[in-house]
Amino acid sequence: MPPAVKVYGWAMSPFVARALLCLEEASVEYELVAMNPEAGDHLRPDFLTRNPFAQSRARSRGTCKPELLAGDGSPEAAAMVDVWLEVEAQQHHAPTGAIMLQCIVVPLRGGVRDQAVVDENVAKLRKVLEVYEARLSTSRYLAGESLTLADLSHFPMMRYFMDTEYVALVEELPHVKAWWEELKARPAARKVTEHGIQAAERWAQEKGRAAVN
Numbered sequence: 001m002p003p004a005v006k007v008y009g010w011a012m013s014p015f016v017a018r019a020l021l022c023l024e025e026a027s028v029e030y031e032l033v034a035m036n037p038e039a040g041d042h043l044r045p046d047f048l049t050r051n052p053f054a055q056s057r058a059r060s061r062g063t064c065k066p067e068l069l070a071g072d073g074s075p076e077a078a079a080m081v082d083v084w085l086e087v088e089a090q091q092h093h094a095p096t097g098a099i100m101l102q103c104i105v106v107p108l109r110g111g112v113r114d115q116a117v118v119d120e121n122v123a124k125l126r127k128v129l130e131v132y133e134a135r136l137s138t139s140r141y142l143a144g145e146s147l148t149l150a151d152l153s154h155f156p157m158m159r160y161f162m163d164t165e166y167v168a169l170v171e172e173l174p175h176v177k178a179w180w181e182e183l184k185a186r187p188a189a190r191k192v193t194e195h196g197i198q199a200a201e202r203w204a205q206e207k208g209r210a211a212v213n
Contacts, residue, residue: 005030011199014097014156017192021152024188026065032195034202068149080143084150087142091128095121096157103164118166126169129176136175155183159193 005023007030009016023030071077098121102113135142142150158180162170171177183189 006033007031008033008035010035011192011195014160017156017159017196018153020195021155021188021192022065022068022149024191025068025152025186034199067146068152071143071146071148077144077146077148081148081150084142084148085153087131088150088153091131092125092154093157095125095128096161099125099164099166100157100160103166104160122166122169125166129169129173132179133173133176136179141179151179151183155189156192159184159189159196 005028007016007019007023009019009032011017011020011032011034020030020032067073069078069081071081099118102115102118106113132142139145141147158170161167162180162184170180184193
């Protein structure tokens with residue numbers, strides 16, 4: 001029997017990883033249809049019939065177990081999930097992404113990172129994480145005492161951030177560090193990380209073959 005879900009995208013993408021993480025948490029069988037945006041896979045006619053805007057930013061809400069959206073089931077908990085999803089989207093994502101881009105992606109593409117951009121966003125992220133530290137000092141997870149999508153949504157981008165030299169921003173905050181250590185140790189997170197590593201290896205091999213040719 002074929003998998004219940006097909007996910008089209010690049011496993012290295014944080015957006016695709018977020019959807020995969022939710023599927024793994026829900027124990028849903030899926031097929032990852034690997035795509036390479038650098039090769040123009042997202043512009044193929046068969047993909048455009050599914051997504052006419054040629055974007056592979058997979059959404060995660062529709063792939064989540066209900067409890068990941070509702071916390072402990074109370075209206076207050078569900079509201080807190082929404083609050084912290086917005087915090088991730090509006091406050092955490094941009095500085096983390098900018099640091100990841102400059103420290104990882106730009107060098108991989110042969111460029112030189114803009115240290116001024118890095119420094120600016122490190123300062124922004126430090127302030128954001130101080131807010132997280134205060135929140136996590138009063139509850140185990142961001143939306144309360146239950147793991148939710150509000151927590152999981154941070155994993156894909158933070159996984160890359162923690163490979164930069166700025167990990168001290170997390171490690172110097174005990175509650176944030178404990179929260180992160182718990183997130184990355186989850187079986188679903190380890191599986192998604194494995195997908196990303198395999199995609200990175202394939203990408204490196206393709207780049208190497210292209211350079212030889």
